[in-house]
Amino acid sequence: MSRLQSAQPDPRATLRGGLPDRYLTPEDIANLFSVPLETVYAWRKKRTGPPGFRVGKHVRYDPAAVRAWTDEQATQAA
Template sequence: MTRVKPEPRARPARNSRRPTAPSSEDRHLSPEDLAARFNMSLSTIYKWNSEGTGPRFMKIGKHVRYKLEDVRAWEDKQYADQAAS
């Protein structure tokens, strides 16, 4: 009995354009990421959101996200003015 080799399956064409990781400025942080970044509790981050005192945030559906560039801008504003002390 002779075995017949099955025909090889056609491989899907390789897409030469691979998805690229977002640049650091396009990255979005979750509240958990922000809490880890500042070594603070998640409840503090949510308190900032409700008081409007933390970094600018956006809601995507029910999810809160922070643009990294907004977080960095907020961080820059947090420096104490040494002349005032």
Template structure:
């Protein structure tokens, strides 16, 4: 059992960003997350793939 579900706090630490950034990325950029009751949970392999795909990148100048 090596691929456990991570909390917002844990995924924020894993990515080196704030919890607010995690919530914003989930809502606006499609950060893969799963709702478990009232909590959001994350799989590192899904988040890693999302980052590799470029979805976490800031838009270039002129893009929105």
């Protein structure tokens, strides 16, 4: 594999609107907003954070829904 090929980004991780093109984990949300993981779980419990869904016992977030929630928060703050 050449240097050029290894420098190419993984197509599965292509950013769309600043977010990865994959479902996000609670850890991803905590890192994205620079908040503790416990805050993400509190948002979910209170239904105040980005909408998530369950895949079995795991919580995941759709990047498009996270972007919409972020835009809504920015609009409400303005």
